[in-house]
């Protein structure tokens with residue numbers, strides 16, 4: 001029968017509910033607080049135990065089967081006992097080129113097999129968004145500040161072990177267990193003319209004063225002068241396209257929500273950044289959090305949203321902490337909350353932590369996740385601008401998209417639109433990683449060629465020859481060295497049958513085993529499929545199996561093509577639609593499967 | 599129910615496979631296809647439940663839409679140009695059927711499913727003998743149901759029937775993710791330990807025989823289940839005054855299962871434990887070659903459905 005909660009489980013959930021701005025008291029809390037409550041439980045005891053889940057369900061009035069269905073959807077909310085400290089060691093595209101298997105071997109040697117229940121364990125992980133420092137890892141810690149790893153040495157503090165693992169000499173182990181800041185070579189070099197990155201390294205991300213002294217909140221002041229319609233006009237004239245991957249015009253989205261009669265309106269900043277190879281939003285959030293908050297405030301003002309959610313990837317604790325601090329500062333200074341800047345409008349931001357599910361970056365899955373359900377995408381139509389979060393008109397924008405709005409408001413949409421090309425205005429952040437001399441985050445004007453971008457990054461690692469470049473991440477496509485003069489714009493890449501996606505540029509040299517990379521991509525989609533629709537749930541498995549046979553020398557190219565078409569046509573959402581792209585593109589370019597074993 | 603249309607008298611005109619079709623406003627593309635007598639396969643669709651459009655076997659091509667769209671849930675719009683037999687549609691339907699048949703035991707799925715596999719040229723065998731499947735032992739945890747998830751296509755119907763759409767019990771939900779997604783109680787506790795009230799409505803909506811009456815399961819195992827020897831007798835449940843229609847499936851003069859007609863306006867196919875399982879007394883004393891299922895401890899005339907015998911089966 002139902003397991004009774006222990007004291008720690010009870011305390012974790014009750015303390016969370018009591019800490020809310022409007023404590024639930026005797027009333028059952030609203031369902032949308034389910035994911036935060038489960039996070040609180042895992043933060044305290046390391047997993048979603050039966051007793052803990054039952055207590056959550058009792059407080060919320062949610063059937064246990066439902067809540068279990070939700071928890072078991074998320075990789076960071078284990079429903080089986082797990083060590084309180086977990087090293088999620090990335091073995092995704094970029095990290096495996098940088099020796100993820102060696103990292104895994106060391107972790108296994110020191111900590112034992114993956115997924116143990118001792119004080120510290122490790123698990124292989126999809127991309128953790130630190131490809132500039134590959135091989136990377138993210139450490140998930142529940143309440144374990146003073147924990148010791150007695151199985152290794154009596155009284156050995158967890159922190160010592162982690163520091164030791166991060167600094168092991170001679171093992172090639174550069175585990176940025178403390179989440180090293182993103183490398184931004186242009187900032188290191190003092191490059192001029194940066195726009196999105198211009199405050200980074202110059203303005204203290206913890207200081208609102210610093211931010212304001214550097215011109216922060218001038219844009220909101222200007223927006224208030226322009227009024228909501230004026231702001232939307234500037235954004236429309238700027239021809240700003242979404243930077244989250246789908247390249248949808250931001251102005252169109254904003255005006256649709258602004259003019260939607262249903263109330264309330266919601267704004268969501270999509271900071272779930274989980275596309276393998278992507279780390280741009282993390283840099284903006286960690287190093288320039290006030291800029292994102294100011295931009296969200298402008299978006300809320302323009303579209304009539306009083307309430308917004310900032311959905312941050314669960315694997316980004318530093319970004320979350322800095323944003324949390326920045327939001328408090330802004331509330332304190334009257335820049336968030338009631339009557340913002342005394343201008344007569346209300347606006348606030350609530351941070352929500354993701355639970356380790358790539359699919360929750362898909363906007364309709366994101367709604368379900370915030371609402372306390374499994375992160376399963378919804379059918380479109382209805383579109384979010386019509387019926388989104390809680391069934392209300394909703395603006396969803398990517399972090400980078402929003403930060404662009406500051407300059408658009410300050411300098412005017414038409415001026416912004418003079419940068420870049422006709423179909424791709426402004427600048428773009430690119431996450432350059434893999435076999436390049438200086439991996440890191442780069443900002444260039446749209447229209448810069450791939451060759452120019454790679455030159456900025458110091459070109460291919462010395463002594464190596466370039467084999468291919470992956471544009472757009474796991475959901476992207478390959479480009480061969482003959483195509484390096486491809487202008488990096490939405491239109492030129494589309495014409496070339498590729499896509500910029502979230503700005504991922506991974507370089508592979510001639511020593512890289514591309515078959516291994518493609519197998520990892522196939523495994524990624526299989527792992528991250530929400531499982532709702534047949535073409536993707538089974539198709540991603542069949543794709544992985546057929547690819548394995550192809551790599552072993554089988555004649556599977558035609559079947560892989562059929563699978564990719566089925567997933568691309570019949571799936572519900574973009575995950576299934578793109579799950580076969582990389583494999584298809586590699587086959588088309590002859591990068592794998594030229595008959596016979598490699 | 600979602601499928602019911604408000605008859606406001608307005609119609610929507612569209613083209614399907616080159617033919618002009620008019621349907622009432624609010625009708626889905628599936629209704630439009632059916633009105634035009636265009637055969638459209640469905641798996642996760644049931645008239646009495648809101649469409650979840652997860653199986654994707656009903657996809658059609660709509661001009662101007664990049665991906666294919668599910669006919670079961672997409673409302674018809676004026677001027678839509680729909681193809682149900684294009685190469686893309688046929689290919690997707692074939693792939694969906696192959697994906698399912700290569701990963702799930704479809705042996706008890708309706709005969710029409712096998713017809714569609716033929717129509718679309720589905721060949722599940724081409725994924726090889728080692729294609730991963732959901733094969734697993736059946737869950738036999740009580741005397742009333744068997745849950746054999748090696749036959750589950752994850753159509754979500756049982757979850758809907760257990761939840762808001764019929765029973766409001768919420769004993770089961772979808773858990774896990776991706777290929778590991780499954781119908782489960784919390785922490786996979788047994789059904790007797792869950793919130794289940796044994797209404798059997800999940801069995802009533804299961805299209806593939808993954809959820810099955812213990813009587814049928816046992817008889818199939820023993821090789822005595824024979825639908826050609828069965829007759830169906832409609833009657834009205836005598837336990838209370840609601841007036842639910844019951845279809846008694848009788849083989850060799852014995853009741854072997856009880857269903858309710860989907861189109862019955864009282865039940866929409868749903869029953870409670872008494873109507874569904876409280877029939878053993880009818881044949882008490884009869885010699886039973888199939889081995890009788892013990893009666894649930896539900897007395898005729900009792901007003902609340904008490905739980906059935908919840909002794910876990912070994």
Ligand SMILES: Cc1cc2nc3c(=O)[nH]c(=O)nc-3n(C[C@H](O)[C@H](O)[C@H](O)COP(=O)(O)O)c2cc1C
Nearest residue numbers: 242243244270272273274361362363397398401574
């Ligand atoms: C599987 C999948 C994952 C996605 N992940 C993200 C993400 O992590 N961040 C993001 O901004 N957009 C992501 N998107 C795109 C969003 O659905 C949406 O288009 C975007 O957030 C809109 O913002 P934008 O118009 O500013 O780009 C994802 C889409 C799919 C299909």
Ligand code: SF4
Nearest residue numbers: 530532533536573576
């Ligand atoms: S395409 Fe994949 S991720 Fe998207 S809804 Fe279908 S199963 Fe879920």
